[in-house]
Structure formats: C-alpha cells, structure tokens
Amino acid sequence: MLTLPFIRANQETTIADLQKKHFANAAEIVAQLIAQDDQRKALLQQAESALEKSNAAAKEIGALMQSGQKELAEGKRAETAALKASIKEMEEAAKAAEKELTDLLVTLPNLPHSSVPQGKTADDNEVVLTWGSLPELPADAQPHWDLIKKYDIIDFDLGNKITGAGFPVYKGKGARLQRALINFFLDEAIKAGYYEIQPPILINEESGFGTGQLPDKEGQMYVTKEEGLFLIPTAEVPITNLYRDVIVNEKELPIKNVGHTPCFRREAGSWGAHVRGLNRLHQFDKIEIVQIHKPENSYAALEEMSLHVQGLLQKLGLHYRVLRLCGGDMGFASALTYDMEAWSGAQNRWLEVSSVSNFETFQANRLKLRTKIDGKSILCHTLNGSALALPRIVASILENNQGPDGIKIPEALVPYTGFTHIN
C-alpha cells in the first residue's frame, strides 16, 4: 500500500509511475484520493472537536458529583446527552471516509523502480544475462511428462483419483528427488546466512492482507470452509507476516529468513497445452527466502538474493537467464522484480523457476512493519524470492539430463539423493 503523504508530495511522479505499470486512470484516481483525504481530515477534525467538548463536560460532571453539587451535575448531564447522537454521527462519517479512502488506496499497485523497463507484456522484459548453454540431447528426447511415466516417478493419474488435476503423486526416486532438492536448497540458504523457519501453511485474513494477496487475489487461494483460513500460495505470506505489527530493533536488521512449504494455487481457468505436466500445479513445494532491511540497503540485498538464486541454478548445471520484468508484467506489490528462467530442453522453452522482488515499503505499510532510526519510526523494506520452486526445476533436470543411462542427477544433488541416475 502506498502512503498518502508520499502521494501528496509526489503527485506527478506517482501518476507517471502508475502509468508505467499500466494502471488505468492514474491521474483521476490520484486526484480522487487527495480529495477524499481532504474530506477525511475535515470530518475527523469535526468529530474530534466535538469529542473534546464532550470529554470536558464529562469531566466537569464528575467534579460536580464529587463535590456533592448533584443538581448542577444533573443539568449538565441533560445538556451533554443531547450531543451524543451528533457525535456518533460525526464519528461514523469520519470512519466511513477513512474506509472509503483505504479501499481506494489499496487498489493502487506499488510504484516501479526507475530501472524497470517500459512495456506491457512478457515480451518487453529485459534479458539481463544468460548463463550456460543449450544441453545436448538425444534425437528422441522426451518432454518431462513422458519421462515421469517412463521411469514411474511422478503420477498424475493417482493424484487425479485422490484429489484432482494438478496434484501429482511423487513416487520412489521421484519422491526422493523432491526431498533431496528441498534439503539442498535449505542447506544452501543456511550457508548463505538465512535462518530457517517452518511456518503454518494456513493463514488468516490479516496475513493475506499484510503481504497483498487480499483483498485482490482471493480467487487464487484455497479457503477452509469452517474457519475461513487460506492455504498459503507461497511461504512469503506466513514468513513475512511474522513481522506484522512489529517495530524491529535497528540492531536486528537485516533479517534473513528461509522456509520450505508446500504452496497451493487455484490458478482458475489457466489450463492448456503450455501448462502441461509439472509446468503448473495446484500444489507444489517451494523454498522461499525473505529479507527485511533498512531502506538504504534493500537494493543491494536484491542483487545478493539474485546471485544466491543464480548460484543454485549453476550448481544444478541448468542453463538459465535472468529477466528484469517490465512495468506491465510485474506483480502488484513489487518495485523491482528479477525472474530466473531455466531452460527446458525437450519443451524448447524457458520456464520461470524463481522470482525475486523488492517491495520497498509497500508490504511494510500494510504490515505496519517498522524500525526506529534516530528515534523516528520508519517503514522497513521487504524482499522475497523463490530459492527455488521445485516442479519446473524437476522438469528441467529430467529433460536436460536425459540420456541412454537414464536421467543423470546433478553432482551437487547426489549427496542428497543417494543415487546418480533415475533409470
């Protein structure tokens, strides 16, 4: 959530930045926000001065009662009683104005960083770098959805039976590969100074709001019927919300947390040929890194996180590229996002395997996550990234490493899998 003082002080750039993110009617909405804020302030002042009068009168009555002047007190009481209704009305009006204002403010996306390229779609993203080279594959190379059947390691039919589409069952070496990747990614993060967290994977509404999933993306999450709890779409939600309503001691910054969780996404209406197999699932495992910083350090941290993710891909020997997302393709809450895409040999295309973002104060403002610097409380910057999401990594490893001996496990993973080939 953007802050009103910032919008007021930077109207021109706010409008231009919103347009860069292809937010419709930016100028009108900014003007409307400011008008509503003016109105809110006026109503608030009205209500507060009425309250002040009523508080003073109540105090006077108290004093009169105490000194035994009952009749004077009774008179005063009758007088003050008449104020009540109008005070209530004013308070309600002020509250309604504030809610209206917040409801509108919450619809504004975060402003993009100056380095974010102009553009509308994924085609406009900027390729920052490409690492490695195309894998050499046999002529009869198969896509991963055939390989998993050939080696009987991931079973969609069984998942269909017990749950539904998009909930695969991992079996044998497929299950062990999952576990190996999870441990490998966690260990690498811990080596890089992250602190491991195992959060709940159901979250309440406040948490959904704190990181920006609610009220907007309600349809993306599964909800429990009785309690109204949401299954997390990413560990970012619980791990970042640990710091909701917290004033972090400056000495504790930066905070670097990592957690592995399953992630649940409804992905309503997005099924088709390009989301076959492991490319898009309703449930998948992901290791998420989350950092909290003082504002001046957050962009250095973003680069560090990007390098960490790249290090993982390099150790797995996957051909990858890094994209700087354009304004139109970025997430709602992000100020700058790097996507890492791994090459999928048999599908002949790039698969997004990580997304690393700096949210600046956007989430912190919703979370009320602050720190104190020189006695002043300021909003922290939050960042997060996948390090990494499993299914597409598995797809890439299977496709890129297939050969006559079966699928070769990347060397860095062998200590974790305990086997060198899937065959």
Place this chain on the structure above:
RNA sequence: AGAGGGGUGUCCGAGUGGUUUAAGGAGCACGCUUGGAAAGCGUGUGUAGGUCUCAAGCUUACCGAGGGUUCGAAUCCCUUCCCCUCUACCA
C-alpha cells in the same frame, strides 16, 4: 470438545463507573553524586491520527480484538480471538 480462571505499557504488576492525565516496581536513557564503579538522588521513557513551515505545544484514539450501555468505561454487557488449569479426546 466441556467446566473454570485469565489477557493492563519494554517487563512485572495495582486498578470492579468519575483528579487514572493508567499507581508502584524493574528495565532503559540522560543528568547529579564518585578517583572510578555500584548504590543513592533527579529527570525522561509507547503507537497512530489531526493541528502546525519545522519543533514545541494542543488534541483524538489505543488496557487482546470488535460492538454496546453511560454525561463519563481498563472497570458493566454482548460477540470473538488467544493463554492457563482440570476433564475428555488424540499423534
């Protein structure tokens, strides 16, 4: 899940309708004292909003959360969340 007891500031803790403008203590910060330290003494010590060029000041809200009663609520009532004890159940 049933019965009972609780939730007050950074922490402990008093407070069952009106100088509570949240007592008292601890902690922390600064000062005095001291050769130095401790002790002692003094002062200060939250968050958010509004007003204000800034600061100060003034003001509103905040005693788990949300509503209500009242001229006035930490205190009374309702709803809800969380914690503790016992019972039940369970991995």
